[in-house]
Amino acid sequence: MPRYVTMADVAREAGVSLMTVSRVINDKGEVSTLTRQHVQEIIERLGYRPSNIARGLVTQRTGTLGLVVPDSANPFFSEVARGAEHAAYAHGYNVFLCNTEESTEQELNVLKSLDEKRVDGLLLCSSRLDKTALHQALLQHPVTVLVNRWLEGDGVGAVLADDRLGGLIATRHLLQRGHRKIGFLAGPPNSHSGRLRMEGYHAAFAEVDATWDPEWMEHCTPMVDGGQAAAYKLLTAHPELTALFCFNDLVAVGALQACEELGLVVPGDVAIVGTDDIPLAALVRPALTTCRVSRYELGKQAMQLLLKRIEGCLEECQTIILKPELVIRESAP
């Protein structure tokens, strides 16, 4: 088993001290160009790679960040992750991308594990933990930024889409087109975004003095089959519904499928509005009307906020709120 080449090997080979090699590696001035070149040659020749873990032990910084998402295969989060990773790379950080698989238990596991890895910071997307559990978990971590989740009180950063506004403009659009009986596929019961969208949904009804029925709402897993099952149930139980507002686009695609099964034409019989504008939204037929916040931007801004916080900006770097816009396509013209 060939050991890794260490700095000591390089130093011996080059006939200089450890510190000189260290200075060359970290480009900390104070080394004559001659020795620098010589050392660099040896490094090259020996294929030396400094050990980040030894370095981390002494500097207390690992150059590593944690990025926690419910499901990295979900196009929403994969775009957020891309934005976040780009920003991190640009600053010389690496990222641990962790899935919670929508399970709070797994989420706690992942947080613990990132803690033990001594990540320099944490980007936590759409946490499903309740307030106290989240608070408790974050106590351990030095610097954290939440995405799509608000936690009152102490200094964690947050980047949010204005979900209430999203629910509002989506529902308002449907009401403007004359719909009055609008179902809501609400996603997981413990989703914060889901609750805010519901608020917006209700607020839109209030704006036009229309009333809504709590029976028109149905929770579901935030995926295609969840949306399909919930839409099927809702449309069967409430044939009076002429529109559906959906927790996200995958759910909306599920709703599309349910309509097809039930022989309902979209948007003729039922109009459908999704949320997120995932790539798929434009590709399904009919293409989805949906509520967009740039996911890439969300991830990028969040990571930049995290990096600023790591560098000590705490007062000014608290919360960023991104406004959604409605993308009107065929499913609810």
Added chain:
Amino acid sequence: MPRYVTMADVAREAGVSLMTVSRVINDKGEVSTLTRQHVQEIIERLGYRPSNIARGLVTQRTGTLGLVVPDSANPFFSEVARGAEHAAYAHGYNVFLCNTEESTEQELNVLKSLDEKRVDGLLLCSSRLDKTALHQALLQHPVTVLVNRWLEGDGVGAVLADDRLGGLIATRHLLQRGHRKIGFLAGPPNSHSGRLRMEGYHAAFAEVDATWDPEWMEHCTPMVDGGQAAAYKLLTAHPELTALFCFNDLVAVGALQACEELGLVVPGDVAIVGTDDIPLAALVRPALTTCRVSRYELGKQAMQLLLKRIEGCLEECQTIILKPELVIRESAP
């Protein structure tokens, strides 16, 4: 800045030696139940989390694996990643998921960075590096498994979809339906899978003594817009084509869009076969006929192979080949 709690803190508080705490943490027998409980209490109370990096320094194992993919937002790789992550988690490992953004430069960066992080093993998907560069890069890494890429010679593991067979059965299907002029959207020129699919594509023609024209092939980026542009070009230049075989499903979706633009009906005017069976494939209209290898399985098997290799199985744990199957849908019935 509140320091992390260290093992020394726990030891002092509990009135025992460092080693005793270490033994409790690692569950290495030889500790009386009484002290064990006592120490565990203190650990709990102090919220102690062992430092993986200090541990890594002495044990020479980080409990961390590298997973390198061209684009984690691509549904193909995100499923592979899921499979791989699950397998890794099940064995107590964490995973660095890294994107190469389809750039060889970025790929080298990422590999270097993982090396410096001292990952215990490396899963490298669809590497775009050429033979010597790849070989060179892997010299540094202790244990590696390649996915979707073959590298002759020395001991790296590999998990492959039988891409040649995939190209063969897809093209054979089209030939059986009477198509004779079949275009090929070949993906990036340096893609190994692409080359193998081309072989299969040619082999299928040979089976029925038909001939193909090299002009029917067009390279493209492996994404929707790449496929669209290439399909547009190909179908304009060669109106005689009645079918397209595509590097992957995203490319196939692009081809679908190109047909729409050109007023060509799928499958009536042009039949389209994709590869990979990403979730989108079943959702677009017309739904895509495509060639599937379980991506989740691919990732899982690859990770299991990697873990076995880490544990020392080198002879028996070389190569796994997964056979694809054709999923027939509307785009090429």
Added chain:
DNA sequence: AGTAGTATTGTTAGCGTTAACAGTCCTGTG
């Protein structure tokens, strides 16, 4: 030549953990 100042290099200690070995304290046996 002597000296202050600067550029360059070296030395020491310690980051938080574990491997390896060295005790210490029992318990049962001859």
Added chain:
DNA sequence: CACAGGACTGTTAACGCTAACAATACTACT
């Protein structure tokens, strides 16, 4: 009662690196 042998606990020295300080060599002056 002495003692082997297990059960438990402690001590020491790394792991590979950098911060902080110490030493040396060189430069340009007076």
